[in-house]
Amino acid sequence: MLTSLQNPLVKQIRKLHQAKGRKEQQLFLLEGTHLVEEASAAGHPLTTVCYTSLWQDRHQPLWDSLRQETPRFELVSPEVLEAMATTVHPDGVIALAPRLESKPQALQGLGIALETLQDPGNLGTIIRTATAAGVDGLWLSADSVDLDHPKVLRASAGAWFRLNKTVSFNLADDIIRFQQQGLQIVATVPQASLSYWQLDFTQPTLMVFGNEGGGLSPELQALADHQVQIPLQRGVESLNVGICVALMLYEAQRQRTGV
Numbered sequence: 281m282l283t284s285l286q287n288p289l290v291k292q293i294r295k296l297h298q299a300k301g302r303k304e305q306q307l308f309l310l311e312g313t314h315l316v317e318e319a320s321a322a323g324h325p326l327t328t329v330c331y332t333s334l335w336q337d338r339h340q341p342l343w344d345s346l347r348q349e350t351p352r353f354e355l356v357s358p359e360v361l362e363a364m365a366t367t368v369h370p371d372g373v374i375a376l377a378p379r380l381e382s383k384p385q386a387l388q389g390l391g392i393a394l395e396t397l398q399d400p401g402n403l404g405t406i407i408r409t410a411t412a413a414g415v416d417g418l419w420l421s422a423d424s425v426d427l428d429h430p431k432v433l434r435a436s437a438g439a440w441f442r443l444n445k446t447v448s449f450n451l452a453d454d455i456i457r458f459q460q461q462g463l464q465i466v467a468t469v470p471q472a473s474l475s476y477w478q479l480d481f482t483q484p485t486l487m488v489f490g491n492e493g494g495g496l497s498p499e500l501q502a503l504a505d506h507q508v509q510i511p512l513q514r515g516v517e518s519l520n521v522g523i524c525v526a527l528m529l530y531e532a533q534r535q536r537t538g539v
Contacts, residue, residue: 282330282356285363289330289354293364293376299426302379308428310375311365313339318438319377320346328352328376332361335372350375366430379428382446386416387458388484390532392525393419395451395500396491400425404435405522411439413529418445419454455503458486467496467504468524476508481532492521 282289295301296309307327310316313335319326320342329350336343336355347353361370392410397403403425410418420427427447433440448454459465463484468476488504490496501507510524519527 281333282354282360285360287360289328290360290363293330293374296376297366297430299429302426302428306379307376308379308433309366309430310377310433311367311430312371312434313342313373314438315433315440316346316373316375317342318441319375320349322441324377324380324441326350326375326377328354329373330354330356330361330364330375331373332356332358334358338372346375367434387461387463387486389414389416390481390484390529391415391417391419391458391463391486392529393421393448393451393455393486393488394424394521395421395488395496396494397421397424397489397521399492400429400431401435402492402520402522403427403429404432404437404440406525407432407436407443407445408439409522409526409529411436411443413526413533415529416444418443419448419451420445421451422447422449452499452503455486455488455500459503459505464506465504466506466508466528467501468510468528469496469501469504469507470509470518472507472509474506474508475511476528477531479506479508481528481535485532487525487528487532489521489525 296307302308310319329346333355364374392415427445455465463486465486465488466479467488488496488500510519510527
């Protein structure tokens with residue numbers, strides 16, 4: 281059992297709390313039973329699992345399964361696990377997973393593109409919502425929060441492993457490519473004259489959303505085939521970007537299912 285907070289593994293894992301450490305090690309951190317279960321179910325490889333004896337007692341079938349497919353398995357004290365985790369009260373297990381290279385995705389139905397998103401909670405919520413709404417894929421600009429930030433993973437509630445997602449190093453070029461393939465590009469713009477429920481979402485569509493503070497850049501606004509707004513009562517400046525995404529995705533789903 282690992283009991284020392286000075287153990288090299290503890291120091292290695294703590295570096296994964298930061299973007300620099302994740303980039304250098306090409307690993308990211310999964311915290312909690314649910315995320316570990318989802319990774320295993322999705323076939324995402326794990327390199328290391330750290331767990332407490334109490335957790336093992338409570339999750340013996342999962343422990344047995346992980347034991348067969350994970351190269352390194354470490355029993356640790358609760359104090360060591362707490363030192364490794366970003367959460368205040370970890371539930372007894374954390375794991376390390378390799379970063380897998382993003383691959384270009386095909387888009388035939390419905391996709392979303394996010395420009396310069398900064399809040400990990402927002403991104404995790406959007407991933408969760410997009411998965412629930414049946415989105416084909418998500419494109420995230422490279423100057424956004426890390427896709428594998430620990431808070432993104434937790435906020436996604438495990439949906440992270442079920443959604444096709446890609447970091448885009450030139451979001452404008454990707455949008456133009458989809459436009460040339462026949463997709464309609466829809467931008468959310470507060471001053472747009474068209475409300476989002478007035479648009480036809482039954483055709484292949486890429487929805488584009490902007491930064492929490494500044495919104496969508498003029499460059500991406502100009503690329504859109506349609507600009508739409510979400511109507512707000514007078515005096516209300518804006519909605520959270522995660523709420524905006526949810527409203528538009530479920531309007532698209534409503535139109536496509538005929539409900």
